[in-house]
Amino acid sequence: MVIRGDNTVTAAGVASYYEEASELISADLSGLHFGYWQGLPAGSSMADASRRMTELMIDKVAITAGQRMLDIGCGTGQPAVELxxxxxxxxxxxxxxxxxVRLANELxxxxxxxxxxxxxxxxxxDLPFxxxxxxxxxxxxxxxHMPDQSEVIRQIARVLRPGGRLVIANLVLRIPLNDEQDSxxxxxxxxxxxxxxxPLANYSDLMAASGLVLDELLDISNDCIRPTFQAIRDLHAARRRAEAEKLDAPVELQDDMTAGMDLFSSTPEIGFAIIVASKPL
Incomplete structure (x- = not known):
């Protein structure tokens, strides 16, 4: 299994990153997450597309009253509250x-x-459930953000009931990167x-190793990554023109995030997918 990324990432580092960047990310993504732009009319906003992504995830998770769901990496809580x-x-x-967690509980x-x-x-x-x-x-x-993704899926499979379902919205590799690209x-x-x-092709084996069955693998890259990053760039430009309130994030971080968006957009091998798996009865 070919894995690309930074294997020095830690839970503490991810927590620190979001403590520093959450206001900027919230402003860029309208307080939500990446957008899903399929079927939206011209002129739709980042908030419209983020809500559309939430609707897609709610449809895929297919939960009903009386059931219980775990939201892993809940952010500030908007999708969970809507679900x-x-x-x-x-x-x-x-x-x-x-x-x-504080902002999510306030919401x-x-x-x-x-x-x-x-x-x-x-x-x-180390799920406490x-x-x-x-x-x-x-x-x-x-x-x-999770280095040991096999262990993550094992942890989730442990707390899912038979017949339970896992849905992931995630950056993926549409095709593997070579060593030069990774560098x-x-x-x-x-x-x-x-x-x-x-790579998308690895998800079936990843799920199977933890006793889950891959039910669906939906590549939504074309309706997600480029239009989302373009919408964020438009938001940045509008803030500069209007001299909007200063965000509580270092200028260097804002510049780095803009550069990262440009690099993602120019690397078609990086995509975005919805992964649906289930635990057999």
Missing amino acids: ARVSGAEVVGIDLSPRH ADAESENDQVRFRLADVM EPESFDRAWMLESFF ALANLWKMGHVAALL
Whole structure:
């Protein structure tokens, strides 16, 4: 299995990165995540496309009232709260960032009832939950931060009930990178704390090794990466023109993130996919 990324990434480093960059990322991604632009009319916003991605993930996870879901790498909680609202399911979110957990719980307090959605500090590499305690799990743009992805899937498989489902929205390699390309991208891996990217062809074996079955592999790169990065660039330009309020993020970090977007956009081997797997009955 050919894995590309920075194998020095640690949980502490990822947490520190989001403590520093979360305000900038939230502003760029309208508080949400990458966008899914398929079928959206011309002139749609980053917020529109991010909501569209949430809708796609909710459709794929297929959870209902009375079931329980684990959100791994929950960020500031918007997708989890929306899923709970439309499905009636109970949602538990975990994240490495204390700031994210605080903001997510504030959102849950404001928009959900009866502790239907709660968030806590936890590491997916050591999930603090009983075996077979969740019906569903998802990861939205957090899996690529995790160096030992096989162990991550084993941990999730342990807490899923038979018949449970896992849905991942993740950066992937559409085709493998050669060593020269990987070397050219080394600074990008380090800057974005990208620990591991797998070729799409490897996901079936990754799931099978932990007792899960790959049900669907949906490459949405063309409707995700380029339009998302273009929308973020437009937001940056609008902020500069309007001299909007200063973001609490170093100028160097903003410049580095812009350079990273340019490099991603010019590397067609890097894509974005939705991965759906299930635990056999």
